[in-house]
Amino acid sequence: MINEASSTINSAESDFIAKARLVGETVLAPHAQETDTGSAPRRENFRALAEAGLFGMAIPKAFGGLDVSPQAQRDVAELLASYCGVTTFTQAQHHGPSRMIANCPNSSLKEALLPKLATGEWITGVSFAHLRRPGAPILSAEPVKGGYLLQGTAPWVTGWGVMNQFVFGATLPDGRFVYLWSPANHADFPELFADTTPPSGDWGAMSVSPPIPLCGMNASATVILTFENWFIPQEHWMLESDRETMRRNDRSNVLGATAMPLGCSAGSVRVLCDTAEKRGMPAIRRAANSFTREWEALKSEVLEWLNRQEDPNFTVEALRIRAWCLDLGVRAAHAAITANSGSANMLTHPAQRLLREALFYTIQAQTQEVMDATLARLER
Numbered sequence: 001m002i003n004e005a006s007s008t009i010n011s012a013e014s015d016f017i018a019k020a021r022l023v024g025e026t027v028l029a030p031h032a033q034e035t036d037t038g039s040a041p042r043r044e045n046f047r048a049l050a051e052a053g054l055f056g057m058a059i060p061k062a063f064g065g066l067d068v069s070p071q072a073q074r075d076v077a078e079l080l081a082s083y084c085g086v087t088t089f090t091q092a093q094h095h096g097p098s099r100m101i102a103n104c105p106n107s108s109l110k111e112a113l114l115p116k117l118a119t120g121e122w123i124t125g126v127s128f129a130h131l132r133r134p135g136a137p138i139l140s141a142e143p144v145k146g147g148y149l150l151q152g153t154a155p156w157v158t159g160w161g162v163m164n165q166f167v168f169g170a171t172l173p174d175g176r177f178v179y180l181w182s183p184a185n186h187a188d189f190p191e192l193f194a195d196t197t198p199p200s201g202d203w204g205a206m207s208v209s210p211p212i213p214l215c216g217m218n219a220s221a222t223v224i225l226t227f228e229n230w231f232i233p234q235e236h237w238m239l240e241s242d243r244e245t246m247r248r249n250d251r252s253n254v255l256g257a258t259a260m261p262l263g264c265s266a267g268s269v270r271v272l273c274d275t276a277e278k279r280g281m282p283a284i285r286r287a288a289n290s291f292t293r294e295w296e297a298l299k300s301e302v303l304e305w306l307n308r309q310e311d312p313n314f315t316v317e318a319l320r321i322r323a324w325c326l327d328l329g330v331r332a333a334h335a336a337i338t339a340n341s342g343s344a345n346m347l348t349h350p351a352q353r354l355l356r357e358a359l360f361y362t363i364q365a366q367t368q369e370v371m372d373a374t375l376a377r378l379e380r
């Protein structure tokens with residue numbers, strides 16, 4: 001069996017990770033198939049994550065969070081993903097914007113939002129992947145008196161109905177990017193709009209598509225939002241950036257998106273080990289041992305290169321390792337399916353779920369460089 005824990009975390013973080021493991025084992029795992037085939041994220045899973053303090057893991061202690069190290073956050077994402085992909089992916093959308101709010105210069109927004117985001121009473125989503133697309137922007141922010149008008153489409157917004165607020169990345173008229181906070185429903189945040197009147201007398205229109213039917217992560221309540229003159233007050237501005245900064249951040253974060261695919265393959269290896277135990281076939285035991293060794297080798301490369309950002313070979317190596325994580329996710333799930341024969345194709349079986357989750361991780365946070373590295377590895 002795989003030992004997922006990293007060695008660089010302190011004892012308070014070990015306790016926190018142990019709590020996350022307990023939630024994974026006792027709440028997420030027993031319902032993983034049912035959660036995967038549900039029509040929306042499973043509320044009980046979110047409640048258990050909130051009770052364990054997980055929504056505050058990226059939030060500073062001054063605002064009620066736990067502010068655990070990036071490595072401990074990775075370990076939590078990895079182990080939760082080994083138990084239930086859709087819950088892990090959906091909750092993961094909360095941490096990036098929480099961190100952005102905590103690091104942005106808008107102190108009144110921080111004070112108003114972070115304490116409740118830390119407890120999980122409020123959960124936030126994010127929409128910015130569209131900024132990577134070439135060509136004309138599909139979501140723009142038009143500066144107007146007192147704020148911005150959001151126009152266009154946010155094509156992938158996960159967690160609709162669970163998240164009550166979002167951070168939107170949109171393109172300004174000069175091509176730079178602006179990140180703005182907005183609620184799903186203004187009535188839920190009266191104190192944040194008490195002193196604001198939209199210039200044209202209304203907030204504009206935001207339309208919500210039905211959840212996008214998906215092969216992997218179908219229960220993530222991922223929707224398309226379309227905006228027409230959606231007014232966001234200047235008070236809810238967070239930061240500005242540009243394409244070059246996004247490209248640089250994408251490069252330095254290439255290994256950031258490896259925790260969930262690594263967790264997914266750990267889940268598949270677990271299925272393989274259990275199956276080897278039940279069926280007693282040497283071929284399954286051999287495969288379980290081989291995938292365990294490959295997983296451990298890959299994890300140690302991830303950990304090594306996370307600490308070698310300054311190395312001139314970092315980008316090439318990080319892309320190679322990311323592609324390996326994505327490839328291993330699919331192969332390990334495929335092996336788990338092979339070992340479980342016909343029953344693996346039933347929606348009640350974890351192996352087919354893990355394969356669909358691995359498919360999703362292949363395109364999550366994909367940049368052109370990640371696509372290139374993944375295809376190059378698959379061409380073998």
Ligand SMILES: Cc1cc2nc3c(=O)[nH]c(=O)nc-3n(C[C@H](O)[C@H](O)[C@H](O)COP(=O)(O)OP(=O)(O)OC[C@H]3O[C@@H](n4cnc5c(N)ncnc54)[C@H](O)[C@@H]3O)c2cc1C
Nearest residue numbers: 093126127128129133134156157158217222363364365366
């Ligand atoms: C289930 C799911 C949930 C997601 N949730 C979120 C979320 O909550 N927040 C978030 O920010 N992102 C989210 N994403 C986005 C995810 O990170 C992107 O799928 C990924 O970054 C791929 O980008 P894309 O949207 O441009 O790809 P696609 O949706 O495949 O791109 C759509 C279109 O964009 C154009 N395009 C894109 N790239 C190019 C190119 N290189 N050259 C020419 N045309 C191009 C093409 O017209 C293409 O058909 C989610 C994705 C999925 C599948």
